[in-house]
Amino acid sequence: MNILLLSGSPSNPSRSTRLLHHVGDRLNELGYRTARVQARDLPAQALLHADFNNDELRAAKALVAQADAVVVSTPVYKAAYSGVLKTFLDILPQDGLSGKLVLPLATGGSQSHMLALDYALRPVLASLAAKHILPSIYATDAQIEWSEEYGLNIDTTIAQRITEGISHLTHSLIALRNQGNNFDAVQFTQLRCSA
Known part of the structure; x- marks a missing residue:
């Protein structure tokens, strides 16, 4: 099964992209194929003008279309996800x-x-007809640290949430494959709030 790693950070490097790549590496270790799209690297003019004939945009959209799952990351600015992701x-x-x-x-x-x-990202993902939006993982800047010497350091609470998120994603992918895309919808009351 194919998993797309979609980075919505306008910065490089960024904590949200490092978190995304960490999750992608863990998924690769489990045998999943991943592809990457960094929205910031797409041609700005084509994005802003919604140039559907642009080859790079078409290639990025094709990666979305081919994916069975999408892991999307974004920094949060002023209580909203990034503009480049939007x-x-x-x-x-x-x-x-x-x-x-x-x-x-x-x-x-x-x-x-x-x-x-x-309140901001989940409704947009739902409006794009996502089959199932898994519980979100949110980390503060203090919980995700990077150093050239030691690499990525993730707070134990967030590391546990990542492990749970990956487990939930992999079990959901297996269920989706085994049920022939007859995946049962999850009731809103069963969703956990981000923590």
């Missing part, structure tokens, strides 16, 4: 995530921005 999601067809599992990841300066995933 611009990329806007060029997808109305059913651009149809039949796909989605695992949202985000980083932000403080816990006060954590609900941005549930």
